[in-house]
Amino acid sequence: MIWIVFALMTAAVIAVLVLPVVRARPQAPDLDRNAFDRAVFRDQLAELERDVERGTIGAAEADAARNEISRRLIAASAMPAKSHPARTPFLALLAALIIPAVALPLYLRAGSPLLPDVPLATRLEKAAETGDYEALIVKVEQHLALNPDDVEGWKVLAPAYRRGMRWADTAEAMRNVVRLSAPDAGILADYGEAMVMANQGLVSAEAHDVFAKALALDAKLPKARFFDALALKQEGKAAEAKAAFDAFLAETPSDAPWRPMLVAEMQDMSSKPPGIDEQAMKDAASMSQEDQQAMIRSMVDGLEEKLKADGSDLDGWLRLIRARGVLGEGGKAKLAYDTAKTRFKDNPQAIAALDGLAKEMNIQ
Amino acid sequence: MIAEIGHFALILATGVALYQFLVPLYAAQRGDRALMRTGLTASVLQLALIATAFAALTHAYLVSDFSVQNVFENSHSAKPLLYKISGVWGNHEGSMVLWVLILALYGAAVAIFGENLPLELRSRVVAIQGSIGLAFLLFIVLTSNPFMRIEPPPIEGNGLNPILQDPALAFHPPFLYAGYVGLSIAFAFAVAALIDGRVDAAWARWVRPWTLAAWVFLTIGIAMGSWWAYYELGWGGWWFWDPVENASFMPWLVATALIHSAIVVEKRNALKIWTVLLSILAFSLSLMGTFLVRSGVLTSVHAFAVDPERGLFILIILCIFIGGSLALFAWRAPMMKAGGLFAPVSREGSLVMNNLLLCVACLAVFVGTLYPLALETLSGEKISVGPPYFNLTFGPIILPLLLLVPIGPFLAWKRGDAATALRRLWISLAVAVAVGLVVLALNIRGPWLAPFGMALAAWLVLGALTDLASRIALFKAPLATSWHRIIGLPRSAIGGILAHGGLGVMIAGIIAISLWKIEVIVALKPGEAADVGGYSITFIGETPLTGPNFTGRAGRFLVKEGDREVATLVSEKREFQPSGMPTTEVGLHQTLAGDIYVVMGDATNDGGRAIRMYFNPLVNFIWLGTFIMFLGGLLSLSDRRYRVGAPKRHVAAQAVPAE
Structure with missing residues (x-):
């Protein structure tokens, strides 16, 4: 279809160029070229007379100028009309063929003939039938901008953001779900979890409150228990954290999907760079204290090496700084913090995250 | 699809x-x-x-x-x-x-x-x-x-x-490009004439209006850019000698020279070869302007892409067109016939003078713009050439030109008389000197340039008025006759008078803001006030602000002169979505006498704001003057002599009129 349009455009261009040549009748001899000059010189003479009338030129100068122009007028006398060469329709056609010869390869190189237009409005309209996930999200967002109290909308949006790892947006959507729903432990826990994820794994005081509220509604809710214990641990209340973890573990079935994570957190009560992969954590669980420490250090060093090679991973930097801090290596934590700050100096969000972490870890 | x-x-x-x-x-x-x-x-x-x-x-x-x-x-x-x-x-x-x-x-x-x-x-x-x-x-x-x-x-x-x-910047590029690209017509005509080996009489008829059109667009485009820089950047200045500005100013200078030399080609068939060269230079500078802005060799307030591949491509285009046309000129120009003769003191002579001074002034800007680039390329050393350089080079070159502007129109074609011309201008001269003396008396402690600058501005405006008065024989003939004559004047003549007068108005603005600008930087808390140029400006307070794609804070300021409330100004700090980029909106109270210009800066620790306030005297004369020049260009463009028809077939058969 689109190729037909292109072909028509090309054909039209060539036709408009070439047809007049093909159809041209032998013409009457054209004006000779000097006729154009004579027209201008006559006009100049008229202008000169106007100048004289207005007094912008002296009489003697006007005479001299009149002589000059008249001389030019005589010099530009009629030239014999030139004979015209034979009509050249084939030449014209041949020349016009350069146009597709140039255009086609250039278009094939850069064009995307099969891609349809995607105007935003149409895309949003058809989002449901085409299953356009991003567009659906925007539609719900637009709906919620007008009806901010539609809890169903927020309930759709939150998991959608979650799937896209848009944690801050997830937290905001969950905040609205909480705001608009009857108190519910599950919803509160999901809200808290989104806050923690948006905060690079750190349970803020605000998030801790949310988990506390969830536990008040359902003391046995695993997600709330886990994050409550984690918060205690991060707040440095080791004994309370251990108690909470122990109680939780005791009531956790051996096949619960969160069990490995829980075990890892517990193994790591004293020193753990958060966010290092779970398999390694499981291995660490069966090691001696010294081996654990050595393994963790080697993992952190590895992370540092990786960041030296490619420093664009903000999460990596945050993990590294936290790990150094937790391992009690304040100097190295400070070094990593400074390096990351220079690396991300143009990114205010990153700087804010780094500064927040530094404050929390007491790095100055 | x-x-x-x-x-x-x-x-x-x-x-x-x-x-x-x-x-x-x-x-x-x-x-x-x-x-x-x-x-x-x-x-x-x-x-x-x-x-x-x-x-x-x-x-x-x-x-x-x-x-x-x-x-x-x-x-x-x-x-x-x-x-x-x-x-x-x-x-x-x-x-x-x-x-x-x-x-x-x-x-x-x-x-x-x-x-x-x-x-x-x-x-x-x-x-x-x-x-x-x-x-x-x-x-x-x-x-x-x-x-x-x-x-x-x-x-x-x-x-x-x-x-x-911003509205001014939304339409700044189309005007500027219409100006840049309009010069391509003069260029194409010049190269065509060189290929042809002859300059048709119709050539000049065409080159001048098209150059004039380009000049009109360039003038308004540059003025818009400068106006935008004045109120959007919030630095209180209107021209920064920034390379991007110079890139548009250089073609303007040469285009100004070109519309003057084209008059000589058109009316007297002289200066043809020079005009061909000037046409080539004007468009070459346009191309260079495009190169400077588009290749990213500059880093300036104009936030545009940087891409060496593109830069190289444009550089090659630049070399082919500039080098090619100049080589063609060197080869063909000597074969062309030179035109009519004239004495050094004559209308033609004054236009040659205009051309020389404009070209030298352009050269000064050219060196100041490209030397830092060349130095950085060759030695890696970064220097910045600022206003002091341009004031010292461009200023002294353009000054004699400005002094001569009113005299030119009073010189006769072919052979003129400077003494006669000056005699006809004596009233203007006397009034201009008087203006200078009054300014001197009011500014006895300096700045010393002020009396001279204001006298110059008066000289330009009065010279243009005298030109008009003498053309319509004002006070020499009955008023009705004068009115009749004003209607009968060719529009190009009125256009020229307007452009020269507008220049004077602009100079007055430039001199005033350069010498008498008042700048006050203070930290104010809501309720506190500061004095600027006879006004007292109170910081009322700030409120949050939401736009279609930005949020921000708006600071309100009450301007008082004595007890009289003059205006309430709002200066905003905006943060745009989705980039999070901040911008500043200036609070501006405009009068012909000068602008009160308030910019709300960053918050201070004690809950106030750093605030910059300016009083910019006569600043609007700059844009008023440019606008008058623009009108003059438009009027000249509509002159009926550009509507010369094509020669008719029967014209070819007519006999040549005998002398």
Whole structure:
């Protein structure tokens, strides 16, 4: 279809160029070229007379100028009309063929003939039938901008953001779900979890409150228990954290999907760079204290090496700084913090995250 | 499909440009009239195709089609309609499409309206236009294609640089480009004349109005840019000798020279070869301006792309066109016949003087703009050449020119008399000196330039008025006669008077703001006040602010003169979505006597704000003067002598009038 349009455009261009040549009748001899000059010189003479009338030129100068122009007028006398060469329709056609010869390869190189237009409005309209996930999200967002109290909308949006790892947006959507729903432990826990994820794994005081509220509604809710214990641990209340973890573990079935994570957190009560992969954590669980420490250090060093090679991973930097801090290596934590700050100096969000972490870890 | 049709139309235009370049040149050489006419058709087709491409791109912006990469990178669905449209040329790729669109517009205009030009000349002009179009279309298609697509398309775009979201800047590029590209017509005419080996009499008739059109657009474009810099950047200045500004100022200087020298070619058939050279130089400077801005060799307030591949491409285009045309000039110019003779003191002589001084002034700007670049390229050393350099070089060169401006129109053609001219100007001279003395008396402690500058401004304005008065014999003939004469004056004459008078008005503004500007920087808490230039300005407080695609804080200021409330000003700090980029909106109270200009700065620790306040005396005279110059250009452009018809067939048969 689109190729037909292109072909028509090309054909039209060539036709408009070439047809007049093909159809041209032998013409009457054209004006000779000097006729154009004579027209201008006559006009100049008229202008000169106007100048004289207005007094912008002296009489003697006007005479001299009149002589000059008249001389030019005589010099530009009629030239014999030139004979015209034979009509050249084939030449014209041949020349016009350069146009597709140039255009086609250039278009094939850069064009995307099969891609349809995607105007935003149409895309949003058809989002449901085409299953356009991003567009659906925007539609719900637009709906919620007008009806901010539609809890169903927020309930759709939150998991959608979650799937896209848009944690801050997830937290905001969950905040609205909480705001608009009857108190519910599950919803509160999901809200808290989104806050923690948006905060690079750190349970803020605000998030801790949310988990506390969830536990008040359902003391046995695993997600709330886990994050409550984690918060205690991060707040440095080791004994309370251990108690909470122990109680939780005791009531956790051996096949619960969160069990490995829980075990890892517990193994790591004293020193753990958060966010290092779970398999390694499981291995660490069966090691001696010294081996654990050595393994963790080697993992952190590895992370540092990786960041030296490619420093664009903000999460990596945050993990590294936290790990150094937790391992009690304040100097190295400070070094990593400074390096990351220079690396991300143009990114205010990153700087804010780094500064927040530094404050929390007491790095100055 | 619309996007792809636009893409194909742009590429088809590239092919047509190649045809338009080669075929008319060959046909003109062979004398094949039918084939020459196809060249004219090609230039109209060229316009149709590029307009299609431009319309398709604009459509993509209007409907927020983010499958087009250029739209994704530079637009946002929440942007106001005006900036969706201006976003089309608010970025590198789109602005280049606008560039070739305007080029095609001029090329088609020659083809359509050039009936009074010999067909050979018209064909060659169209061919040269085609070659320029070809170069820039290839540049667009190969390095800066606005029709690249993204699959799958993102759901939202990145937005337009907020600093460009401003009405003055929305229309600044189209005007500036209309000016830059308009000079391509003079260039094409010059190169066509060189290929031809003759300067037709009709040549000058054409070069002058087209250069004038380009000059009018350049003038208004530069003025808009300067006006924008004044109120949007919030630095209180109006001209920074920034390389980007210079890039548009240099073609303006040479175009000004060109419209003056073209008068001589047109009226007296002299200075032809010089005018050909000047035409080449004017467009070369336009190309260089495009290169400086588009290649990213500069880093300045104009936030545009940096890409060495593109820079190299434009540099090659630059070398081919400038080098090629100058080489052609060196080869062919000596074969051309020189024109009429004139004495050194004459209208012609004064216009030559004008040309020399403007060109030297342009050279000074050229050196100041390019020397830092050359130095950085060669030695890696970074220096910045600022206003002191330009004040010391450009100033002394332009000063004699300004002094001579009122005298020129009083010199007769061919042989003039300076004493007579000055005698007719004695009242202006006396009043100007008196103005200088009054200013001196009021500013006895300096600044010392003030009396002189104001006298100069008065001299220019009064000189223009005297020119008008003497043309209509004011006070020498009955008033009715004078009125009759004013109606009968050629519009080009009134245009010239306006342009010269406007220059004086502008100079008054420049001198005033340069010498008497008052700047106060204070930290104020809500309720506190500061004094600036006889006004007391109170910081009332600030409120939050929400726009279509930004949020921010608005500070309110009460301006009082004594006990009288003059104005309430609002200065805003905005933060644009989605980039988070901050901008400043200036609080401005404009009067002819001067502007009160308030900028709310950053918050201080104790809950106040750092606030900059200016009193800019007579600053609006700058833009008022430029606007008068612009009007003068427009008026001159509408002069009836540019509507000379094509020679009729029966004219050819008429006898030559006898002397």
